[in-house]
Amino acid sequence: MRMGNPIQVTKPLIPKKDDIFNYLHEIMDSGWVTNMGPQHNIFEREISKFLEVPDLKIFSNGTLALITALKALDLPEGSEVITTPFTFAATPHAISWNKLKPVFVDIEEESMTISPSSIERAITGKTSAILPVHVYGFPCDVTSIERIANTYGLKVIYDAAHAFSTKLDDRPIIEWGDMSILSFHATKLFNTIEGGAICCKNDNLMKKLYELRNFGIKELDNLEDIKEGIKTKDYIDDIGINGKMNEIQAAWGRATLKVFHTEIEARKRLYAFYFSQLKGIEGISIPKMPVNTSNSFQYFPILIKSSRFTRDEIYEELKRNNIFSRKYFYPLCSDFGCYRDLESSARENLPVAHKISQQILCLPFYGELIDSDIVKEIVNIMKRGLR
């Protein structure tokens, strides 16, 4: 049995202390701690540039970004949004918080992303949007989804929380759809402790997102009018929210960007190590990124399809050795108490998602592991457990 510190499935990427302390000095000296301050605006530009998109709006977390993205589209109240059950709770919750109805459809066996043919079958007169997820950074079938959306006049919002810097055919994946949302939560590949962003190519929608993020307060080009009391009645038209990222989060993001490349290089080596050690083992399959896609290196998911041992046995065996893998995503969102009574949550409607959620296991995956012996121990424990 392995002794020593518990190993978690991930570890937040921590920036250099000197960088953080320098930014903290700047923030504390200026006295500007939130409300679109200098760190916020610089980080917003730096992150757009880094992700190679013209613009994006940063948020205090990914869930609020998702909620605000849906809100900005003004979808009819009670209308249906088609989504995947194989995701984190935030995805269907953002739909529900907008008084919209999640409709779950099945996923593809290979990519584990939403199945286009299942989307098409689920469309009714009440459908208003599709909310697919690039799960583990595997790209959804964006071309088919675009075709379906155009045919039926539906909006598309991608949950790209796992797809930070993922590219498809050399193009940032977050350029697809009406909008894409990112999460910068501490457990994600790139983090601002808590944080998120929306990428969107439509200028009017961008303006709306800017306003919704800040209580619906209009962009202040009419500040003089407001002061004069002339247009005060136009000051706020939409029911906005407080989704602003504060200066310290933004500074953390700027400093984290500086160590990002080192982390990715380490994760690439870790990926290669896991792959070489686990690929031959009967009963383990490692989902492969399509060739035209860059891996996001956010997770290391494997599928356990053995008649000799179950996923849960491997999970327990690792746990006995103080190593915490994740059954990510089990249970499915469609099995949560708040969703299981939906018609679309019926097990027969989601056979592939149910099968995958019984087989999936995410192994500990963060850069630091490659330079320790722990990763060899993880592999050895698994090999022993599998005999």
Ligand SMILES: *Cc1c(COP(=O)(O)O)cnc(C)c1O
């Ligand atoms: C993490 C995550 C979110 C939510 O992001 P937060 O920043 O934690 O609010 C949304 N969707 C998916 C798929 C996620 O993994």
